[in-house]
Amino acid sequence: MSPNALIPSHRKPRRPSASSRALRAGVTGGFLTLAVTGATVPANAAEKPVSETQEMPTITxxxxxxxxxxxxxxxxxxxxxxxxxxxxxxxxxxxxxxxxxxxxxxxxxxxxxxxxxxxxxxxxxxxxxxxxxxxxxxxxxAPSSSTATGTGSTATLVSFLKAQLGKAYVLGSTGPSSYDCSGLTQAAFSQIGIDLPRVSQDQSTQGTQVGLDNLQVGDILYWGSAGSAYHVGVYVGDGNFIGAQNSSTGIVERPLDYDMPTGAVRVL
Structure with missing residues (x-):
């Protein structure tokens, strides 16, 4: 019998040659991770090491x-x-x-x-x-010329005009306390039966046009052109006229050269 026959062997057991696999699973950062790692096999083995990783989203x-x-x-x-x-x-x-x-x-x-x-x-x-x-x-x-120029008609006309001296001038007024220019002449001639138009423009075209160098008492004086006159008065003799001048003077008697008229018409 050999002297070493009873000595126990200290040789480690031989590892099996078959391949082994480990499966690890973990959840990291909200993803499920599966890892499969192949064990080392001999160089002459038919299979090679394989490492596979699959991540799947986790719905939170x-x-x-x-x-x-x-x-x-x-x-x-x-x-x-x-x-x-x-x-x-x-x-x-x-x-x-x-x-x-x-x-x-x-x-x-x-x-x-x-x-x-x-x-x-x-x-x-x-x-x-x-x-x-x-x-x-x-x-x-209208009376005839011989009658109109008689003392009675012109005297009545002039008398009425002088009776209005000093009264107020009011635009659009026809008396008896105030007049405008054409309102005064219309009122004056109505005293002797002559119905004149109301406004200066129409009065300046009545009767017959006469020259300023041939005026008679009772002639209507106008300022502006015939048919578009803007003011009228009445000639009362001795180079004077009576008229409702303006709101400042009222009804006054003035000489012709105070404000020389443009023309005159004769209705008497």
């Missing part, structure tokens, strides 16, 4: 909440755009309506002004027609 509550909020935000933005579009449309329609109303108001105002002007024109034409008829009647009823 925070991710779901974020997605819901994004959807709500998108819906709110769409709603805001729609509301703004409706407001813009309403403003545009209101502006168009206001412009239309303004245009209609302008048209109505123009039509009213045109109507008023037409009425004024017709009233003026009617007044002129009445004045013309009145002038025709006064011409037919």
């Amino acid at each position: 509550t925070a991710l779901a909440t974020s997605a819901a909020r994004s959807a709500d935000t998108a819906e709110q933005v769409a709603f805001n755009y729609e509301r703004q579009a409706l407001q813009d449309s309403a403003f545009s329609q209101a502006a168009k309506a206001a412009e239309k109303h303004k245009s209609e108001a302008v048209k109505k105002a123009k039509a009213a002004a045109k109507k008023k002007a037409e009425e004024a024109r017709k009233a003026e034409e009617a007044a002129q027609a009445r004045a013309s008829r009145s002038s025709e009647r006064s011409t037919l009823s």
